[in-house]
Amino acid sequence: MTTDTITNVPLLDLQAQYEPIKDDVLAAITEVFQSKQFIQGPKVVALETMIKDYCGATHAIGVSSGTDALIVSLMAMGIGHGDEVITTPFTFFATAGSIHRVGAKPVFVDIDPDTYNLNVAHIESKITPNTKAIMPVHLFGQMADMAPIMALAKAHNLYVIEDAAQAIGAKQQVNGEWQSAGTLGDVGCFSFFPSKNLGCCGDGGLVTTNDDALAEKIRLFRTHGAKQKYYHEFVGGNFRLDPMQAAILCVKLPHLNQQHDGRRAHADAYNAALTTVKTPVEAKGNWMIYNQYTVRTSRRDALIDHLNDRNIGNAVYYPLSLHLQDCFSYLGYSSGDFPEAEAASKEVVSLPVYSELSDAQRQYVVDAINAF
Ligand SMILES: *Cc1c(COP(=O)(O)O)cnc(C)c1O
Numbered sequence: 001m002t003t004d005t006i007t008n009v010p011l012l013d014l015q016a017q018y019e020p021i022k023d024d025v026l027a028a029i030t031e032v033f034q035s036k037q038f039i040q041g042p043k044v045v046a047l048e049t050m051i052k053d054y055c056g057a058t059h060a061i062g063v064s065s066g067t068d069a070l071i072v073s074l075m076a077m078g079i080g081h082g083d084e085v086i087t088t089p090f091t092f093f094a095t096a097g098s099i100h101r102v103g104a105k106p107v108f109v110d111i112d113p114d115t116y117n118l119n120v121a122h123i124e125s126k127i128t129p130n131t132k133a134i135m136p137v138h139l140f141g142q143m144a145d146m147a148p149i150m151a152l153a154k155a156h157n158l159y160v161i162e163d164a165a166q167a168i169g170a171k172q173q174v175n176g177e178w179q180s181a182g183t184l185g186d187v188g189c190f191s192f193f194p195s196k197n198l199g200c201c202g203d204g205g206l207v208t209t210n211d212d213a214l215a216e217k218i219r220l221f222r223t224h225g226a227k228q229k230y231y232h233e234f235v236g237g238n239f240r241l242d243p244m245q246a247a248i249l250c251v252k253l254p255h256l257n258q259q260h261d262g263r264r265a266h267a268d269a270y271n272a273a274l275t276t277v278k279t280p281v282e283a284k285g286n287w288m289i290y291n292q293y294t295v296r297t298s299r300r301d302a303l304i305d306h307l308n309d310r311n312i313g314n315a316v317y318y319p320l321s322l323h324l325q326d327c328f329s330y331l332g333y334s335s336g337d338f339p340e341a342e343a344a345s346k347e348v349v350s351l352p353v354y355s356e357l358s359d360a361q362r363q364y365v366v367d368a369i370n371a372f
Contacts, residue, residue, distance in 0.1 A: 003360050003363050003364045003367060005360075006360060006361055006364045007311060008310075008311030008312070008313075009311070009312050009313060009352050009357070009361045009364055009365055010313040010352065011313025011314060011315055011350070011351075011352050012195055012313070012352070012354050013354055013356055013357070014194060014199075016354070016356035017259075017354070017355075017356060021251055021252065021255065024251045025248055025251050025252075028043075028247035028248060028250060028251050029244060029247060029248065031043075031247060032243050032244050032247050037243055038242075038243060038244075039240060039243070040240060040243065041243050042243075043243040043244075043246040043247040043250060044062045044240075044241050044243050044246045046246070046250050047060075047062055047206075047241070047246040047247075047249050047250050047253070048060040048061065048062050048206070050250060050253050051168075051190075051206055051208070051253070052208065054168075054169070054180075054253065054256075055168070055169075055180045055181070055182050055183055055188070055208050056179070056180050056183050057180075057182060057183045057188065057208035057209065057210055058209065058210040058211075058212070058215070059208065059209050059210070059211075059212070059215035060206055060207070060208050061206065061207045061208075061209075061215060061218050061219055061222060062204070062205075062206050062240070062241030062246055063204075063205045063206060063207060063222060063239045063240065063241055064203060064204070064205060064238070064239050064240055064241060064242070065191060065193070065203040065204065065205045066094060066163075066165040066189060066190060066191020066192075066193060066196075066205040067094040067097070067098055067191075067205070068205055068237075068239045069165075069189035069190060069191070069205040069206060069207045070094060070095065070098035070099075070135075070161065070163060070189045071098045071101055071102060071237075071239070072207065072218055072221050072222060072236070072237070072239045073161050073186075073187045073189060073207055073218060074098060074099065074102045074104065074133075074161070075102055075221050075234075075236065075237075076214060076217040076218045076220075076221050077132070077133065077159050077161075077186070077214070079099075079102055079104050079132045079133060079159070080102050080103040080104055081103040081104070082104075082130060083103075083104040083105070083130055083131075083132040083133075084104060084105045084106075084107045084128060084130045084131045084132065085099045085104050085105070085106060085107065085131070085132060085133045085134070085135050085161075086107045086108075086109055086123055086126050086127070086131060086133070086134045086135065087099065087106055087107070087108065087109070087118070087134070087135040087136070087137065087163075088108065088109060088111055088117065088118045088136070088137050088139075088341070089108040089109075089110075089111075089321045089322040089323040089324075089333075089338050089341045090111045090116055090139070090318065090321055090322075090338075090340075090341040090344055090345065091137040091139060091163065091318070091322065092137075092165070092317070092318065093322065093325070094165070095135060095137055095163050095322075096108075096322045096328065099135065100327075100328075104132070105130075105331070106322070106328070106331065107126050107131070108322065108323045108333065108337075108338060108341075109122045109123050109126055109338075110122055110338040110339065110340045110341055111338070111340050111341050111344065112340070113340045113343070113344065114281040114283070115139075115142055115144075115145075115281060115283050116139045116140060116294070116344055116348075117136065117137065117138070117139050117142065117143075117144040117145065118136050118137070118144050118145075118149070119340070120144075120145050120148045120149060120152075123149070123152055124152060127152075127156050127158070131156065131158060132158060132159060133153075133158050133159035133160065133161055134149055134152065134153055134158055134159075134160050134161070135160075135161045135162075135163055136149055136160070136162060136163065136185070137163040137165075137166075138162065138163065138164050138166060138167035138170055138181050139166060140166060140280070140288070140290065140291055140292040140293075140294050140317070140350075141166050141167050141170050141197065141263075141288050141289035141290045141291035141292065142167070142170060142280075142282065142283065142286055142288040142289075143167060143170050143171070143172040143181050143286060144162075145283070146162075146172055146174060146179075146184045146185070147174050147175070149185075150184060150185070153185075159185075159186045159187075160184070160185030160186050161185060161186065161187050161189060162181060162182050162184065162185040162187065162188040162189065163189055164181040164182040164188045164189060164190050164208075165189060165190060165191035165193075165196065165205075166191075166196060166197075166291035166292070167181040167182075167289060167291065168181065168182070168190050168196070168197055168198050168256070168289070169181070169197065169198075169256060169257065169260055169289050170286070170287060170288060170289045171286070171287040172184075172285060172286050172287070173285035173286075178287070182208040183208060183210065186209060186211055186214060187207050187208065187209045187211075187214065187218070188207065188208040188209070189205065189206075189207055190205055190206045190207070190208070191204075191205050192204035192205060192206070192245065192249060196291060197256065197259060197260065197263070197289055197291050198249065198252060198253060198256050199252075200245040200248050200249050200252075201244075201245065201248055202242065202244075202245055203242075203245070204241050204242065204245040204246070204249065205241070206241070217234075220233065220234060220236060221234060221236035221237065221239065222236065222237075222238075222239045222240055223236065223238070223239075223240065224236045224237065224238065258355070259354075259355045260289045260290075260355075261355070262354075262355020262356070262357075263289065263290040263293075263353050263354065263355050264288070264289075264290060266290075266293070266353050266355070266357055266362055267280065267288075267290045267293050267353060269359075269362060269366075270293060270351070270353070270362070270365075270366065273366045273370070274295065274366060274369055274370065275370050276297070276369055276370055276372050277295040277296060277297045277303070277369060278295060278296040278297065279295055280293060280294055280295070290353050292317055292350040292353070293350060293351050293352075293353035294317065294348050294349070294350045294351075295348070295349060295350075295351060295369075296344070296347045296348050296349075297347060297349075298347055299372075300316075300346060300347050300348065300349055302372075303349060303369070303372055304316070304349055306368065306369075306372050307349075307351075307368065307369075310364075310368045312351070312352070312364070312365055312368055313351075313352050314349050314350060314351060314352075315349070315350050316345075316348060316349055316350070317348065317350055318345060319345055320345060321338060321341040321342050321344075321345050323337055323338055323341070324342075351365055351369075352365060
C-alpha cells in the first residue's frame with residue numbers, strides 16, 4: 001500500500017488490535033461465564049500473578065480502575081485530611097483528583113520541558129511537615145526520574161506512589177540495573193483503560209508493591225476493609241477488578257511487548273522523519289513505551305487544523321494544567337505559577353503511534369506534518 005490510497009489515519013485502532021486475538025478473548029469470556037465466578041476468583045489471581053512477574057514486583061493487586069488504584073493506595077497509607085502530596089500539574093486529572101478525594105491536598109511542582117515529567121529539582125522546597133508522599137507520573141510512557149525522587153523520599157520519610165497508568169513495561173536504569181515502572185516506589189498504580197498500552201474492555205486497574213504489609217492492607221481496603229466477611233477493621237471500598245476484564249487482560253498481556261516494540265519502531269521512524277515539530281525526548285537510561293507520541297510546536301492549534309483537514313487522528317494531552325482547573329481554585333494557584341506546564345499545555349499534540357499502524361499510514365502522517 002502506498003500513501004496515495006490513504007485518506008485517514010485514526011489516533012488509535014482498537015479493532016485492528018482486537019482482530020488477531022478475537023477467538024482467545026471470546027473463549028476467555030466464555031470461561032468466566034461458565035465458572036459463574038463474577039467477583040474475584042481465579043482469573044483475577046491469574047492476572048495478578050502474570051503482572052507481578054511481568055513487572056518484577058512482589059505483589060500485584062487487581063483493582064477497579066487506575067483512579068481507584070491511586071485512591072486505595074492513599075487510603076492504605078493512611079493519607080487524608082491535613083496531609084499533602086506532591087505531584088505534577090501536567091497529567092490526567094485522576095492523579096490530583098485522587099489526592100483530593102481522600103481529603104489530602106495536592107501540592108504541585110513544575111515539569112521538565114523535555115520529558116514533561118516532574119522537575120525533581122523543584123520538589124524539596126515544597127516539602128513541609130504535612131507532606132506524606134510524592135506522586136510522580138510516568139507521562140506518555142516514560143518514567144519520571146526515580147533515583148532522586150526515592151532519595152528525597154527516604155531523607156524526608158515520605159511514601160512514593162508511582163502513577164504508572166501510562167507506563168506498564170516502561171523501564172529505567174537505576175544504579176546500573178533496568179527497573180520496571182511501578183517497582184521503585186512504595187506502590188505502582190496501573191490503569192487498563194482501553195487507550196492504555198494494556199487496555200481492557202471497560203475499566204480496570206492494578207497496584208504493584210514490594211511491601212508485604214502494604215499489600216495486605218490494600219487487599220483489605222479493596223473489599224471494604226474486611227479480612228473476614230462482615231467484620232471490618234477499616235473503612236475501605238469496593239475497588240475490585242472485574243474477572244471478565246481480568247480474563248481479557250490475561251489474553252492480551254502476552255502480546256504487550258510486541259505492541260511496545262511496534263510503538264517504539266513507529267516513534268523512531270517519526271523521530272527521524274519529522275522536521276517541523278519538536279519530537280519526544282527519551283531521557284538517558286530510559287526505555288519508553290510511547291503510550292502517547294507527543295510532538296510540540298508553538299503553532300499547535302494551526303497544526304491540529306491541518307491534521308483534522310487530512311483526517312489524521314490527534315489529541316491534546318492535556319489542554320489545561322491541573323493548577324488552573326476550576327475545581328482546584330481553592331488551592332490558590334494562578335496562571336504563571338508553573339510556566340513549563342502551562343507552555344506545554346498550549347504546545348503539545350499527540351499523534352497515532354499504535355503498533356498496528358502501517359508504514360504507509362505513518363508516512364501519510366509524516367508527509368502531512370512536514371508540509372505544514
Ligand atoms: C488513565 C490515567 C489514570 C486513571 O486511570 P483510569 O483507569 O481511567 O481510572 C490516572 N493517571 C494517569 C496519568 C492516567 O493516564
